[in-house]
Amino acid sequence: MRLTAQDIADVARLSRLELTEEEKETLAKHINRLLEHFEKLQELDTDDVEPTSHVIPVYNVFRKDEPAPSLPVEEVLANAPDVADNCFVVPRVVET
Amino acid sequence: MAEYEPIIGMEVHVELQTRSKMFCSCEVAFGGEPNTRCCPVCLGLPGSLPVINERAVEYMARAALALNCTIPPQCIFHRKNYYYPDLPKNYQISQYDFPLGVNGWVEILAGGKPKRIAIRRVHMEEDTGKLLHVAGNRSYVDYNRSGVPLMEIVTQNPPPEGLDQIESAEEAREYLQRLRQILLYLGVSDVKMEEGSMRCEPNVSVRLKGHSEFGVKTEIKNLNSFRSVYLGIDYEIKRQIRILEQNGEVVQETRRWDDERGVTVPMRSKEFEQEYRYFPDPDLVPLKFTEEWIEKLRSELPELPMAKLKRFMSDYGLAQADAEVLIDSPELAEFYDTCAASYKDPKTVANWLTTELLRLLNASGKKLNETRLTPAHVCGLLELVDAGTINRNTAKAVFEEMFNTGKSAAEIVRQKGLEQVSDEAAIESVVNRVLEANPNEVKRYRAGEVKLLSWFVGQVMRETKGKANPATVNKLLREKLES
Numbered sequence: 001m002r003l004t005a006q007d008i009a010d011v012a013r014l015s016r017l018e019l020t021e022e023e024k025e026t027l028a029k030h031i032n033r034l035l036e037h038f039e040k041l042q043e044l045d046t047d048d049v050e051p052t053s054h055v056i057p058v059y060n061v062f063r064k065d066e067p068a069p070s071l072p073v074e075e076v077l078a079n080a081p082d083v084a085d086n087c088f089v090v091p092r093v094v095e096t
Numbered sequence: 097m098a099e100y101e102p103i104i105g106m107e108v109h110v111e112l113q114t115r116s117k118m119f120c121s122c123e124v125a126f127g128g129e130p131n132t133r134c135c136p137v138c139l140g141l142p143g144s145l146p147v148i149n150e151r152a153v154e155y156m157a158r159a160a161l162a163l164n165c166t167i168p169p170q171c172i173f174h175r176k177n178y179y180y181p182d183l184p185k186n187y188q189i190s191q192y193d194f195p196l197g198v199n200g201w202v203e204i205l206a207g208g209k210p211k212r213i214a215i216r217r218v219h220m221e222e223d224t225g226k227l228l229h230v231a232g233n234r235s236y237v238d239y240n241r242s243g244v245p246l247m248e249i250v251t252q253n254p255p256p257e258g259l260d261q262i263e264s265a266e267e268a269r270e271y272l273q274r275l276r277q278i279l280l281y282l283g284v285s286d287v288k289m290e291e292g293s294m295r296c297e298p299n300v301s302v303r304l305k306g307h308s309e310f311g312v313k314t315e316i317k318n319l320n321s322f323r324s325v326y327l328g329i330d331y332e333i334k335r336q337i338r339i340l341e342q343n344g345e346v347v348q349e350t351r352r353w354d355d356e357r358g359v360t361v362p363m364r365s366k367e368f369e370q371e372y373r374y375f376p377d378p379d380l381v382p383l384k385f386t387e388e389w390i391e392k393l394r395s396e397l398p399e400l401p402m403a404k405l406k407r408f409m410s411d412y413g414l415a416q417a418d419a420e421v422l423i424d425s426p427e428l429a430e431f432y433d434t435c436a437a438s439y440k441d442p443k444t445v446a447n448w449l450t451t452e453l454l455r456l457l458n459a460s461g462k463k464l465n466e467t468r469l470t471p472a473h474v475c476g477l478l479e480l481v482d483a484g485t486i487n488r489n490t491a492k493a494v495f496e497e498m499f500n501t502g503k504s505a506a507e508i509v510r511q512k513g514l515e516q517v518s519d520e521a522a523i524e525s526v527v528n529r530v531l532e533a534n535p536n537e538v539k540r541y542r543a544g545e546v547k548l549l550s551w552f553v554g555q556v557m558r559e560t561k562g563k564a565n566p567a568t569v570n571k572l573l574r575e576k577l578e579s
Contacts, residue, residue, distance in 0.1 A: 065151035068121035087236035090181040094273035
């Protein structure tokens with residue numbers, strides 16, 4: 001499998017990253033080199049192996065459904081780019 | 097002209113009524129000041145770690161079982177990645193290819209042709225924050241809702257062998273109502289469409305009747321009531337058929353229901369990229385369920401509304417319409433069940449509850465459990481009517497008194513001296529008095545104005561404070577006026 005500069009551009013857009021044409025080319029090369037390693041791994045026969053989603057054998061880690069105090073609203077909003085009426089203010093994303 | 101048939105898929109989101117959020121300990125509540133129920137986890141601050149709310153999983157497993165789903169032995173959480181300010185983390189914790197429940201169904205009656213609507217999956221996720229669009233080019237964000245346990249229930253089209261799909265706006269509405277009833281009985285959510293604790297995004301397509309391929313589908317948003325779900329889907333079906341009849345093409349898009357104008361309009365939003373790059377959330381370890389745990393939850397399920405509806409109809413002989421009213425709220429259903437089991441005539445009890453009780457509840461704005469009325473009181477009242485101690489009109493007044501005070505019918509009747517007077521001699525003397533006092537009306541009656549009889553009855557009743565046996569009053573008046 002080979003990724004093109006266009007694939008890199010698509011992924012970058014999904015991640016809101018701005019890349020120059022040069023960066024796209026370079027990154028495509030780097031990622032393709034990585035993918036070659038995975039191709040090597042794919043030579044292994046894994047038919048009888050369950051897909052692994054997590055690498056540690058730990059399951060069912062729960063907390064009880066008990067509320068605890070939240071952060072004071074000033075701290076909640078401390079990182080907000082802009083604040084009004086106790087709300088985060090962001091540029092409008094959807095036209096209504 | 098060619099005939100078209102609609103196919104409707106339903107994606108329903110339900111907020112759970114847990115005390116705390118899905119992955120953190122912030123309180124779950126409705127309303128309140130913005131951003132007062134937030135912490136590093138639900139704000140997606142670096143270094144914070146989510147921990148799963150045990151009760152939320154239990155609630156959703158209970159729901160999955162009640163919706164006849166299979167719960168696979170293991171499920172995992174995925175990250176659904178997208179950029180939108182309603183999500184502070186830039187991903188929503190959700191489920192993907194290993195959801196909590198699969199392959200279920202919900203029964204609907206579909207106007208006499210019962211159907212089992214196929215459910216593809218029930219999965220767990222977290223709710224997003226709320227965007228408030230204000231004037232100008234800005235949006236305000238409130239993250240109080242961010243991280244509230246959310247359950248997604250999706251139907252399956254085409255359905256597997258033996259199950260059905262939704263094929264009209266009416267069926268879509270009933271599906272949603274049955275779903276709401278089930279979740280209400282389970283006590284896992286308050287399922288209020290108006291407050292957004294149950295939200296529905298149907299997708300609609302139409303195709304030539306008999307064809308097996310699906311047409312192009314559109315998704316409808318902004319449906320905030322059962323009524324708008326029905327109207328929105330109905331509108332969309334007709335709109336698509338009109339396009340196809342004019343040899344046009346339906347565009348795949350998301351449309352917004354405009355309740356005031358009664359139309360769907362294309363959303364002018366930038367379409368979300370459908371590329372969510374799901375991957376297993378490394379912060380959350382898998383969940384494994386034992387067969388014993390699943391069976392324990394299954395054995396604890398209450399009698400579900402559809403089963404109750406059928407039982408009320410077959411065991412108590414109720415008409416479907418009455419049974420529907422009674423089962424719509426689990427409290428009322430249980431109240432009725434208790435009455436009907438201990439009183440000889442379940443239909444009469446049903447009449448009293450669906451008329452008098454509901455009228456009083458509506459007028460007072462109270463919920464049943466906020467009143468002091470008990471099933472024993474209702475049965476006691478009906479027995480007084482049967483014994484002839486009070487007449488039906490008095491019984492209505494006593495019912496209201498019981499509703500307001502929590503006293504028994506016998507006590508109210510005794511204290512207020514409301515016993516029905518059936519003694520002919522006593523009633524006769526009142527009748528005589530009324531006739532003597534109203535010679536003109538007597539003359540008019542005898543001249544043929546027989547509808548005055550009910551006026552005379554009213555006079556006698558007033559004199560006896562409503563306590564006279566109406567049958568006796570009628571009989572005596574007739575005898576005397578027509579002699």
